[in-house]
Amino acid sequence: MAAEEIECHVCGAFNPKGTERCRACGARLSELLAELTEEEAHARRNQPDGFEPRWAAISFGLFLVLAALALGLLPLVIPPYDPQGFPGIVITIILWFTGAGAINYVSPGKNFLEPPVGGFLAAIPTMAYLSSIADVYQLSTGAYILGVLMATMMALMGAFVGNLAKTGAAPKPKLKKKSSRRPRAA
Numbered sequence: 001m002a003a004e005e006i007e008c009h010v011c012g013a014f015n016p017k018g019t020e021r022c023r024a025c026g027a028r029l030s031e032l033l034a035e036l037t038e039e040e041a042h043a044r045r046n047q048p049d050g051f052e053p054r055w056a057a058i059s060f061g062l063f064l065v066l067a068a069l070a071l072g073l074l075p076l077v078i079p080p081y082d083p084q085g086f087p088g089i090v091i092t093i094i095l096w097f098t099g100a101g102a103i104n105y106v107s108p109g110k111n112f113l114e115p116p117v118g119g120f121l122a123a124i125p126t127m128a129y130l131s132s133i134a135d136v137y138q139l140s141t142g143a144y145i146l147g148v149l150m151a152t153m154m155a156l157m158g159a160f161v162g163n164l165a166k167t168g169a170a171p172k173p174k175l176k177k178k179s180s181r182r183p184r185a186a
Helices: 038-043 053-077 085-106 114-133 141-167
Strands: 005-007 014-016
Touching (some): 085 114, 114 141
16 A cells, blocks of 8 residues: 555545545545544544554463353362353353453554454353363353353453543543524623
């Protein structure tokens, strides 16, 4: 891509920088060149920068390590600790929330989608492991599928909380009051 080209936000085609409409789909390109107002920048401060597969892989690895420690190793060290059934799913959901928050806190940029993708991919073998170790508290397959979905959702929420912790809650910019164009009654 040349420096004089911009990418269309609708179809992804590259257009010369001075072009007002996309050559491929006709979408307006002038909004892409305009500077954001302070209010627009404030509204977009938490939008993701893009998808980075590297952070999805890091998330996947972290979630598997956390699951191995909390669900596999800890029961060997503490015999009364038994993460079977519903307690194991709840532990997984808590781990995914805190792990995603930590990942988004340390990652450069705003990565909202990477932790849930990594969490989803790691939740599948985690729930399969929880199902395989269940001898007393056997849950249905639907419960484990729901556990995968809940862990993924909590990873998304944790990523958002991690981003808020990193950026801080910025004060909303003060807006100028617009004067009414109607004349005042005498």
